[in-house]
Amino acid sequence: MKFFLDTADPREIAKLAETGLVDGVTTNPSLAAKTGLDYVEALQEICKTVKGPVSAEVLATDTDGMIKEGKRFAKIAKNIAIKVPMTWDGMKACRVLSGENLMVNVTLCFSAVQALVAAKAGATFISPFIGRLDDAGQDGLTLIREIRAIYDNFDYQTQILAASIRSVPHVRDSAIAGADVATIPSDIFQKMISHPLTDKGLAAFIADAKKAGVRIRDE
Numbered sequence: 001m002k003f004f005l006d007t008a009d010p011r012e013i014a015k016l017a018e019t020g021l022v023d024g025v026t027t028n029p030s031l032a033a034k035t036g037l038d039y040v041e042a043l044q045e046i047c048k049t050v051k052g053p054v055s056a057e058v059l060a061t062d063t064d065g066m067i068k069e070g071k072r073f074a075k076i077a078k079n080i081a082i083k084v085p086m087t088w089d090g091m092k093a094c095r096v097l098s099g100e101n102l103m104v105n106v107t108l109c110f111s112a113v114q115a116l117v118a119a120k121a122g123a124t125f126i127s128p129f130i131g132r133l134d135d136a137g138q139d140g141l142t143l144i145r146e147i148r149a150i151y152d153n154f155d156y157q158t159q160i161l162a163a164s165i166r167s168v169p170h171v172r173d174s175a176i177a178g179a180d181v182a183t184i185p186s187d188i189f190q191k192m193i194s195h196p197l198t199d200k201g202l203a204a205f206i207a208d209a210k211k212a213g214v215r216i217r218d219e
Contacts, residue, residue: 001175002052004183006165008032010045012186017049024052026105026127026163026183028083029059040076047077053125055105057083058093066093074102081105081124086114091121098122105161112146119156125181130174131164140164141173148178168192 002023005013008031016022025046032039039056047054056073058066070082070093081103084090094104098121105125106118110133115126128147130140147160161181162174168191171182184192 001179002159002181003189004053004055004161004181005189006031006163006183006185008037008039008042008046009035009186010037010042010049013046014049016186016189022050022052024054024079024081024181024183025050026055026083026161028057040073043073043076043080047079051079053081053103053105054079055081055083055107055125057107061085061087061089063089063092063096066090067096070097070102070104079103083107083127086110086118091117094118094121094123098124107163110143112143112150115147115158115160116150119151119154119158123158125159125161127161127163127183129164130162130170131166133164134166140170141177144174144177144179 003021004024004026005016005022006026007013008027013025029039032042035042043056058069060066060069066084073080073082082097083105084093086106086108094106098104103124105127106123107127109115109126109128118126128143133140133143144160144162151158159180161183162179163183165171165182165184165188168188171184174182
């Protein structure tokens with residue numbers, strides 16, 4: 001599974017990218033606004049740090065506007081993925097943009113049929129919002145499994161990008177359900193490596209080594 005960061009903060013991304021585990025980034029204008037940076041400037045900084053796909057979300061709601069903004073984003077860097085909404089105008093824009101060999105991330109997916117339509121429109125990524133479905137009393141992971149089955153049935157190459165991740169178990173369960181990518185908020189990304197037994201075990205190893213006087217000498 002690929003790990004994307006769900007943030008538009010270039011400094012935060014640069015710090016976490018040092019792990020070597022960040023495969024891409026998803027952004028939107030709201031996330032960029034929190035940083036105090038201009039959206040395009042933020043995207044430029046992020047693309048300098050991350051070589052994988054960086055999703056840039058259009059603001060337009062009509063097809064022509066989405067295509068125009070998408071092409072503007074595509075000029076920022078080769079790894080830009082243009083994020084369009086799951087609407088008919090969005091699907092028409094997706095068809096045009098993907099036909100020009102640009103990456104397209106179809107966002108705000110809440111049903112398997114929507115995911116099927118996006119795949120036929122040529123989407124590079126489909127973003128089912130599992131956390132929001134859970135909030136509405138539905139099972140977001142069931143949606144991931146349904147999309148996986150449909151894509152496998154017909155050999156669609158669109159990647160399932162689990163979005164609206166709310167916890168570390170969401171990442172685990174998305175991987176089990178067959179998502180290709182999870183886009184993860186920075187705070188949850190940092191928690192993924194944590195476990196109380198790991199901390200306890202490491203403390204015990206260090207204490208035992210110190211007690212036994214174990215040293216690793218330089219050559």
